[in-house]
Amino acid sequence: MARIVLGVAGGIAAYKVVEVLRRLRESGHDVRVVPTEASLNFVGAATWQALSGEPVQTAVFEDTDQVAHVQLGQTADLVVIAPATADLMARATTGRADDLLTNVLLTSRAPVVMVPAMHTEMWQHPATRANVQTLRDRGVVVVDPADGRLTGRDSGPGRLPEPVDICRIVESFVESTGHVVHAAGQDLAGRHVVISAGGTREALDPVRFLGNASSGRMGIALARAARVRGAEVTLVAANVTEPMPWGCRIIPVTSTADLDDAMRGAVVDADVVVMAAAVADYRPAEVEATKQKKTGDKGVTLDLEQTQDVLAGLVAQRAESADPARRAQTIVGFAAETASGEALDQLARAKLQRKGCDLLVANDVTSGAVFGAADTTVHVYTQGSSGPSAGGSTWRGSKGVVAHQILDSILKYKMESQ
Template identity: 50%
Template sequence: MSVVVLGVGGGIAAYKACLLSRLLSEAGHEVHVVPTQAALKFVGRPTWEALSGHPVHTEVFDDVPGVEHIRLAEHADIVVVAPATADLMARIAGGHADDLLTTTILATSAPVLLAPAMHTGMWRNAATVDNVATLRRHGIVVKNPASGRLTGRDSGPGRLPDPDEIAEFVDLLLAEPECVDAMTQQDLAGRRIVISLGGTREAIDPVRYLGNASSGRMGRAIAQVAAARGADVHIVAAHTDVPMPSGVQITHIDSTEDLATVMDDLARHADVVIQAVAAADFAPVAAETKIKKHEGDDATGATMTLHLHQTPDVLARICSQSVQNRVVVGFAAETTPDRDQLLTLAQAKLARKGCDLLVVNDVSGGKVFGTAGTDITMVHQQGPGRRITGSKSQAAVAILDEVFALLATQ
């Protein structure tokens, strides 16, 4: 069980921290909520105590004998602040220690994650920009806010990311604390990364399609971690079962033909292309009108024939583009439980496609698709590399570490 100190700033998004507290508790973490005095104007102390199961304090003098700020600082495995307001971030960046939350942050050696939420103008203000840079320089992870509808009628960057997304990020930082350095140093800043994900849908007729079991979770995890490391991320999303991460551009597509058209353009202007989409190798020759089923008492068990045509090999097309100093990562989902054969198939595909890195896993028996966990092996031209077993977020960190290393050699 990990100890999570959940700080809550005084913004309207404080109500979303209630769900975040519940999600963290349900994941098995021991949650201690430390709101600011302003946060209590939005959500009262009894709510936080009921959700966390622990007493809630806001000031150092609330429990003098317990020296609460030091106790929390020493026992915390991670400190999360959601929402982190502009004022609160300014005080943390300046090293202030004028309430329980800022004092705890100043005293802790645990990773600190801030999830900002504020009006777009405040987020883009030069003072806030400088404060974010200072916070990152001090080793604090600042997750960029989401874009969308704000309080009132305004819209733009400044929304608190969904609690589910923040909770996933907390689990990642707890499991992979070494990735904090890459996020605070923004080691992928200035890099344009295009990530395709999800499963394509190939039309049979105007109302039916052929699809696959890909959920988009792996590509989503890569996009989320890449954005946290400073990259300019553009997602090309086929059908997915999960919401897309905040702080990225998104283009939606349906079929492999759509994918080929979009990627032909985006891939030419990218520093990194990660082809995590499950694209169909074959698509039906689609009927122009709805195909009617057989009717009648003797129709049960009747069959029909679909004519299939081969779809474009999008990964090979990307690799054949004349683009200098670009890294291309492909994925291979195989159905052989024999690891030696799995790696042999991956090595052959890597050579055939011409990509710089291939990520391969065994999906036989429905494994991996739609789950939070994965088992991948990264394959280079020189042979198989690291094997990662764990969450898809952990795999995303490893893949992007490999991408960063490849970029450094160009």
């Protein structure tokens, strides 16, 4: 597990970071909390010490025999600042070293993730925007804040994302720090990414449905990763069981017809479309108006019809468009197959050609594998490739990490196809 320095700046949102610390510790990470002096007005040193099991200092003249202001930065695998206040980011931008935390930022060569929290006016001020851009240009991951209730009666952009979102962002970085560089560059800034997630349900009657085991976890991980990388994200969520990511437009849907309608409307101005949802291929030809009761010991015969082919429909819609921007849209499909090795390869290539999408992400779900799990293994195919094409790799790992790798493939494809 990773050695994480968790910096806490002086904002009211510091209380939420207690939950971040607890979750990171429960995940097995070694976490050293480095608060600013101002932050101790909100959460005291005793709380951080008790939950981290590590000493807590704010000044460079404490624990001087260990040269903590250098040692902490040198040994960290990741530095996370939450909340990152306007003051802290301003000091980091100018290279100040007036407390332990800013010294750690200067001495560490590990990836740095800053999660801002402040009032809307402060977040939108030109000085703060300039500081954020400078930090991002230097390779710091500055996550956009959430939009919601702030201190007092105020509401707007500037809210600290929920602890679960912060932890999932952190997890994707500590498992594959090579991808922090891509995320830090905000390489999806200015792009609209539309992602579907979950599994559609087709009603049999008011109570029962045909569906699948998809939790939506992979699609949600993709939405979160795209948002971290600066994209405007629309997530079309079909019966998901996972918490929604912050900062995304959410469109809830139930059936395949709902999904088809929502996607057709959402993708009109999209740069990238990712169909990660598991779509029910069939639905009852007729839906009963009332709950159907058992009749003796006999079973029931269902008359099924095919549902819409959402992915192929999106590809056709793009081809019919006269808008050059729409025709440049990148469309990504998913294929959950009960096959592996050469058989999976053949099925994936066939689906890629049949659907006409630009990339296809395939995985083996034999015996229910992958659905609802934290980890996955994927193979990415692109049009014109002779086999799996994702930097020459098949990826295994947490869905948070794999989400960044899939986005890397999408951007690589867009660059090569221009």
